[in-house]
Amino acid sequence: MTAPLDVSGSASEAPPESVLEGGGKIAGRSLGQIAWSRLKRDKVAMAGAGIVILLILMAIFAPAIVAVLGHPPQEFHEDLTDPNTGVPLGAFGGMSWEYLFGLEPRNGRDLFSRVVYGARISLLIAFLATLVSVLLGTLAGVVAGYFGGWVDTLIGRTMDVFLAFPLLVFAIALVGAIPDTAFGLTGDSLRIALLVFIIGFFNWPYIGRIIRGQTLSLREREFVDAARSLGARWPHIIFRELLPNLIAPILIYATLLIPSNILFESALSFLGVGVRPPTPTWGGMLADAVRFFTLPHFAIFPGMAIFITVLSFNLFGDGLRDAFDPRTR
Template identity: 70%
Template sequence: MTAPPDVSGSAAEADPEAALAGMPAKAIQGRSLGQIAWLRLKRDKVAMAAGVFVVLLVLMAVAGLLLDRVFDVVHPNTFHEDLVDTEFGTLAPKGAFGGMSADHIFGVEPKNGRDIAARVLSGAWISLLIAFLATLLSVFIGTVMGVTAGYFGGWVDTLISRAMDVFLAFPLLVFAIAMVGVLPDELFGLQGEALRIALLIFVIGFFNWPYAGRIVRGQTLSLREREFVDAARSLGARGPYILFRELLPNLVAPILVYSTLLIPTNILFESALSFLGVGINAPTATWGGMLSEAAAYYTIPHFMLWPGLAIFVTVLAFNLFGDGLRDALDPRAR
């Protein structure tokens, strides 16, 4: 019979506290909800790529505005009749692939030889400016109306909800066409291009607020019954405090996600209005206006390809980034 092994010498090594006694203590660092969401978003490679593209697109739009209106480097409205072939009685760009060259990387327009790359670059700031400001207007109105309806309820909720139904049933496209027809040359000190931009921002933003309002109202109805709201009421908090300190901070995530998904919708709507001729007046370059002009030259596909591709890629990038942002802020909704 063998004696049991002597473990007295290894007692210190077996004791976890003794083993960690000589190691430096490391403080545990907490993470905020924003940091956790950022870590989730970084793991979504598609959303990150789309976000990088959106940032580059915004920088490109700002550069196009500065190069065109400030530094006068890009000339989207300069005619190059020498690049248009009229030998056989039809207008067509000279050279292969729509006149593509080192000086005109996207080719030139078949009608007057304007550089397509310069017009696509200059049209980016028009589309993004209208889409961003219209989204900001609709989200602001929708948030105010949705929070008010969801929190107070009763006749206030009924009144605002019926107003949402009226706006949702409103023929927005017909109204925009009719409004442009009676628009004066000058209004509120604005005229020309600035007046058209302000009109499109108002029409798109003001009449689209019910979409954001319904989402915010539904979230508010759920949040107002949560324990932290009851705790605030029990401590004597009044309506304004609960609205601004308890409800609105918890509505930031759905509002932000919906905004990223509403921007591409507004880009498409602005392009549709410009395509129908009720958007920005020529010769200002817009993606929808370029598609409208290209419709008459269906045998020259490059004229329609570049503005259509710009709209497609921009809308796709915003949608992918919005989907990734939604998954990062609310992983339970996946």
């Protein structure tokens, strides 16, 4: 017969703290802390985040960077180009320690400086357009998902109309029809405002559908029923109960929407309906490079700037999605 076990002084009778190694207490972690611990282990996503931060800093401190490593982006150096062909003198498009990316054909402007300043326009338009899309899409999605019924039907059909709209054709027609001065704005300010409006206002249905689906599942959860039972009205439930639980999908989709907006702005600038020259933009520089196909450096550097920016945001967005919801892997 097996002798009875002596349970006196065993772990089953000890306080929970003594079971832990070192006698410490278990500290609770928020969703953000758990997601951050997962994100830190994703080296690819962290590398993308690092490049994104560097790009943002490059756009903010563009004047200081150009003052140290380049020349003013609008400064001509025609004496460094061939007077007959306009080709920059020297090897590889005039690349040197003084002109890191070489020179533009004909006018001899510093290509490095223009690429650095081009980041300002692309990132500014992308961030502002994403902000507009996120605000409109989140509001419409939460309202449609929470109220349902005819409100959901009305907002849903409005989303379908916007999704079926020929956005590129509309952008070309609208930007081309607006005069140089309108709405109290002029020049680059007017063009940037128009691009932000077009890209942001017509892209909100994408995030709106995602937020609507998330809201449909959240509105049946116990904490929402508890808030209703305590007499909470719909503004409190939407802004204090639902929106805090929608931060993760909103943040994830925003990081994935930014590169799409960068590509769209570059496409509009490439087609000549974006920010007008001589203001440097990556898409506009690619459009100018088409005429000088024998000078690959003229297209490689702005093209690589777009490629690296979009890739970095996508890698960071994928890592952020996996960190907040590892089941999507």
